[in-house]
Structure formats: structure tokens, C-alpha cells
Amino acid sequence: MKQVDGEKLLASLGEGVSQLRGRLTPDAPMDRVTWFQAGGLAELMFQPHDTDDLVAFLKLLPEEVPLTVVGVGSNLLVRDGGIQGVVVRLSAKGFGQVELAGENRIRAGAICPDKYVAAMAMDNGIGGFHFYYGIPGSIGGAVRMNAGANGGETAARLVEVDVVDRKGNVSTLSNAEMGYSYRHSSVSENLIFTSAVFQGYPEDKAKIRADMDAVRHHRETVQPIKEKTGGSTFKNPDGHSAWELIDEAGCRGLMIGGAQMSALHCNFMINVGHATGYDLEYLGETVRQRVFEHSGIKLEWEIRRIGGFMPGSEVKPFMGTVSA
Numbered sequence: 458m459k460q461v462d463g464e465k466l467l468a469s470l471g472e473g474v475s476q477l478r479g480r481l482t483p484d485a486p487m488d489r490v491t492w493f494q495a496g497g498l499a500e501l502m503f504q505p506h507d508t509d510d511l512v513a514f515l516k517l518l519p520e521e522v523p524l525t526v527v528g529v530g531s532n533l534l535v536r537d538g539g540i541q542g543v544v545v546r547l548s549a550k551g552f553g554q555v556e557l558a559g560e561n562r563i564r565a566g567a568i569c570p571d572k573y574v575a576a577m578a579m580d581n582g583i584g585g586f587h588f589y590y591g592i593p594g595s596i597g598g599a600v601r602m603n604a605g606a607n608g609g610e611t612a613a614r615l616v617e618v619d620v621v622d623r624k625g626n627v628s629t630l631s632n633a634e635m636g637y638s639y640r641h642s643s644v645s646e647n648l649i650f651t652s653a654v655f656q657g658y659p660e661d662k663a664k665i666r667a668d669m670d671a672v673r674h675h676r677e678t679v680q681p682i683k684e685k686t687g688g689s690t691f692k693n694p695d696g697h698s699a700w701e702l703i704d705e706a707g708c709r710g711l712m713i714g715g716a717q718m719s720a721l722h723c724n725f726m727i728n729v730g731h732a733t734g735y736d737l738e739y740l741g742e743t744v745r746q747r748v749f750e751h752s753g754i755k756l757e758w759e760i761r762r763i764g765g766f767m768p769g770s771e772v773k774p775f776m777g778t779v780s781a
């Protein structure tokens with residue numbers, strides 16, 4: 458059952474849309490965008506050609522229309538009822554570039570894959586970016602999530618980020634203005650990051666190469682990276698590893714519908730075939746309940762859950778049964 462009407466929303470935007478250079482897709486299937494390959498439709502997806510095109514679109518968009526920005530969907534669980542309003546997904550042509558921007562500095566477009574930044578840093582003997590080699594997201598997602606791994610994180614490397622706000626105003630935020638904490642930035646969800654500048658330090662290329670190889674080897678050994686997954690499902694609570702708590706609560710391999718807590722890395726949720734957004738979220742909430750009952754710790758989702766439920770298929774926090 459379709460919960461959104463993209464053609465109607467598109468028609469309501471008026472003649473101005475014909476001037477846009479980016480792509481507008483009504484009722485865009487989000488299972489083609491997310492790594493989980495699950496979830497409903499985006500009412501209207503806009504892929505701007507460049508920043509000017511994005512600004513022009515935002516100036517046309519009435520304030521009351523909800524706006525969501527996505528990267529490459531490696532940290533997203535989209536609910537089956539789909540996403541009301543507009544989803545902005547930056548185009549690789551306009552926002553995918555990566556270049557040197559001064560001494561040990563790199564500028565990357567927001568849809569540039571993290572691993573391209575790691576590769577550019579390695580090619581130029583710039584240290585501090587090997588951790589990006591193993592994170593499958595885009596720079597926009599990394600800046601929003603303070604993505605990190607292997608002892609590195611985005612907050613430690615970011616100098617500044619160019620942003621466009623909901624009204625189409627362009628500005629630049631410094632690292633200090635990003636309000637960073639573990640896997641979190643406190644800046645408004647309505648900001649769209651378009652590019653970012655990062656600072657590294659001089660380092661021997663062979664050392665960087667070795668660190669990147671170690672990152673790859675580690676991932677291939679302990680994470681289900683070839684599965685349909687969203688990476689770490691829950692944040693590590695202070696002083697604990699989420700995977701250990703999940704394991705101790707007996708949830709390794711736990712399955713609901715087509716969704717499973719990976720047997721290889723039990724903080725990774727995987728779509729083993731035809732999982733719905735409902736299966737994935739219900740599984741996650743069941744794990745939260747079991748971990749709470751076992752350890753008294755409330756796990757916090759790291760994966761972003763967006764969109765609406767199908768009527769009658771709502772997932773409530775801690776809804777799973779311990780005996781399931």
C-alpha cells in the first residue's frame with residue numbers, strides 16, 4: 458500500500474521546477490538507496506546537479522514540506538510507510554570530487570566516498586585518514602555521524618564544512634560549530650552539507666598503506682561487509698561494547714522475519730533475504746529489550762531510522778518479548 462504521493466507533491470511545486478538541472482523522482486524506492494535494501498518510497502527525491510541547483514530548489518520548496526537528506530544509505534533504516542516530503546540525494550557529478558586544498562589538507566564533496574579521501578591522503582603522504590578506508594559511507598554522512606573507526610574519527614580531522622540551510626542560504630561552519638560527540642553532531646538536521654575540508658599531517662606512504670591494509674583485513678575478518686547491513690546497529694555505551702552486551706543477552710544470530718543479528722558480528726543487523734523495515738526495527742527493539750533485561754543497560758540506536766510506519770505495523774521501543 459502506497460503511503461506517499463510524489464506526483465501530487467511535484468505538481469504543487471509549480472512551473473519553477475522546469476528550470477532545475479537535477480533529477481526529480483516521484484515515489485522513489487528507498488530500498489534501492491539503502492545498504493539494507495529495505496524500506497518504503499520517498500515521496501519526491503531530488504538529486505541536485507550542483508550547489509546552485511540545490512539552492513534554487515530549496516527556494517521553491519514551501520517551508521511546510523518535510524526535507525530529509527541522505528548520503529549513500531549505509532547507516533539508514535527506512536520504514537516501510539516511506540518518507541513524506543522531499544529526500545535530497547546529492548549527485549556524484551556535482552558533489553563527488555576530492556582534491557588537495559593546501560598543506561596536508563583535503564577538500565571533498567559531500568557524496569564523495571570516505572575511501573576516496575583515504576586513497577587521496579595515501580597518494581600524497583598525508584596521515585590521519587586511514588580509518589576512512591573501511592567506512593563505506595559518504596563524506597556528508599561521515600560529517601553528520603562523526604564517523605570513526607580504528608582510533609580515528611571525523612571530528613579529529615574536520616576543519617570546516619560548507620552547508621546549505623532549509624531556505625537555500627549557503628554558509629560555512631567550523632569544526633567547533635559542529636557540536637561533535639561520539640557518533641553525533643548537534644547541528645540542525647535541516648542543514649545539507651555540500652563539501653568539507655580536512656586537515657592531516659605528513660606521514661610515510663608505506664606506513665599509511667600498511668595501516669589501510671590492516672583496516673581492510675580487520676573488516677574482512679570480523680564484519681559481515683558483503684551482507685545487506687547498516688554497520689553497527691547500536692552505539693557502544695560508556696565502558697561497554699554493544700556487541701558483548703548483545704552476545705551475553707543471547708542475541709547473536711537472533712532472527713525476526715528476514716532480519717538477523719549477524720552471527721559473525723552480533724552488533725551488525727543483516728537483511729538475509731526479504732527483510733522489511735518492520736522486521737529490522739522489531740529485531741533491533743527486541744535486542745534492546747533483551748540486553749536491558751540481562752544487563753540493565755539501554756542500548757541507543759546508532760543506525761538512523763527514518764520515515765513512517767505502515768498503519769498497523771508500528772514498532773514501539775522495547776516491544777520484543779523475552780521468550781520470542
Ligand SMILES: Cc1cc2nc3c(=O)[nH]c(=O)nc-3n(C[C@H](O)[C@H](O)[C@H](O)COP(=O)(O)OP(=O)(O)OC[C@H]3O[C@@H](n4cnc5c(N)ncnc54)[C@H](O)[C@@H]3O)c2cc1C
Nearest residue numbers: 528529530531532594595597598599601604605606650688
Ligand atoms: C559494513 C558497514 C560498516 C560500517 N562501519 C562503520 C565504522 O566503522 N564507523 C562508522 O562510524 N560507521 C560505520 N558504518 C556506518 C556508516 O557507513 C557511517 O555512518 C557513514 O558515515 C554514513 O554515511 P552515508 O553516506 O551512508 O550516510 P547515510 O546512511 O545515507 O545517512 C546517515 C546520516 O547522515 C546524514 N547525511 C548524509 N549525507 C548528508 C549530507 N550531505 N548533509 C547532511 N546530512 C547528511 C543523513 O541525513 C543521516 O542522518 C558502517 C556501515 C556499514 C554498512
